[in-house]
Amino acid sequence: MAVTRVPQLPQVHPSLAQDITKTDINTDSKGPFVVQRPTSKETVTSSFGRFIQSVQPRHLSPKVLQRSKRMVLDSIGVGLLGSTTEVFNLALQHCKHMYALDDISFVYGRSGTKLSPVLAAFVNGVAAHSMDFDDTWHPATHPSGAVLPALLAICDMLPSNSKPSGLEVLMAFNMGIEIQGRLMRFSNEAYNIPKRFHPPSVVGTMGSAAACARLLSLDRSQCSHALAIAASLAGAPMANAATQSKPIHIGNASRLGLEAAFLASRGLEASPLVLDAVPGVAGFSAFCEDYDPCPLSYPEEEEHSFLLDEQDMAFKQFPAHLGMHWVADAAAIIHKTFVGLSMGSFSPSMVQDILLRVPQSKYINRPFPESEHQARHSFQFNACTALLDGEVTVQSFQPEALLRPELHALLSLVRVEHPEDNPANFDLMYGEVEVTLVSGDVLRGRCDTFYGHWRNPLSNESLRKKFRNNAGAVLIPEKVDALMEAVEGLEYLTDCKLLLAQLQ
Secondary structure, X not given: OOOOOOOOOOOXXXXXXXXXXXXXXXXXXXXXXXXXXXXXXXXXXXXXXXXXXXXXXXXXXXXXXXXXXXXXHHHHHHHHHHOOOHHHHHHHHHHHHHOOOOOOEEOOOOOOOEEOHHHHHHHHHHHHHOOOOOOEEOOOEOOHHHHHHHHHHHHHHOOHHHOOOHHHHHHHHHHHHHHHHHHHOOOOHHHOOOOOEOHHHHHHHHHHHHHHHHHOOOOHHHHHHHHHHHHXXXXXXXXXXXXXXXXXXXXXXXXXXXHHHHHHHHOOOOOOOOOOOEOOEOOXXXXXXXXXXXXXXXXXXXXXXXXXXXXXXXXXXXXOOOOHHHHHHHHHHHHHHHHHOOOOOOOHHHEEEXXXXXXXXXXXXXXXXXXXXXXXXXXXXXXXXXXXXXXXXHHHHOHHHHOOHHHHHHHOOEXXXXXOOOOOOOOOOOEEEEEEEOOOOEEEEEEOOOOOXXXXXXXXXXXXXXXXXXXXXXXXXXXXXXXXXXXXXXXXXXXXXXXXXXXX
């Protein structure tokens, strides 16, 4: 399908062009002669630009298509539910009051409200991460929320007769996911639970830029420049985890990646070596202490598989940091055992001690969380909630649940250990809960792989149930079903108008 994109200026960037033999004209006492330079090796940065611009839908396997559609469905669902949160409303009101309103791109959960594309990408990105309910990959990042809102904003922006097809949207989405995964794998540090930068604020911005560059049909050099521009807009500290500012990391990643692609389309240039390891001059390596990049191959040149083919996604059953899901499942085992022994409801008066064996990670070790955002990042809170209720749910983080006296009684009994065999790594960690009762009985629960982890993924039916519950918070049932049908058949849509119609 021929699609008209935003206006682009013609550009020539020799450092990013295809490898050719260069020549210089030199002169000596005998007259001019030609000196041939050796063929330049493709840079890491230019290889990424070529990949983004050149990969075709035929390179997406059926598994990648299916997994990416599950990601799209889940991201839309958590975004719609996220539109009911206080942090989303704060972000939306900020945009309405600080910027001139532009009737272009829709906003999750706000029928009739439209913003400029970049602001819509921002607030919808905030919605996607407002409850920490969005997907998580390995190495650790939240890939979908940084990419999908920007792509949907572009879809809404383009004229009715130039809307991209569903397959084009999926192609661009997968570009954004793949670029994030490849960048994360250039660093061993990135495989562990982060300590310095919040990963989606870094690789998410790059992924958004890549996805938007693809959907806007930028050429190879423009795609490279979009990534380089995005690198100048990336990064947020982990100190803002467990606060209302953490969702802004995802909103900014989506928004700033889109802005980077827009700027590249207008002709703005940036470093042609931003992804390369250049001694003495930090590019993307500024975000990783052990950054070791390599060029990205083109599928036609050698066997290439998308990372999503190899590494599935984790989808959460309740809205909290991924590490919480191990301790919640372990504690739920104890609750079930307790009830099965006909000991009645789980009462703090019957408990002498609670021991959690979890990885060492300071920002998710919060003995007495004081807000919903801290509670979503507290091993102690999620373990004790599951001990009391047998599960953790959306409602577990409501004010009345946070303030329960029986919950705080349990929290006061919790001790934490960090075994050496339990690393801060989402692919290797486990959660173990040990409860010693006043009677002297000891109950133990352990979780090595929770339901929803990439090793034990949610079934399609479980994912649909999660989507219905989330989307149903703001949409009528008929729209929920129509939206689910549109996403599950996304690659067959001739344009994305049907999808957009269900979202606004």
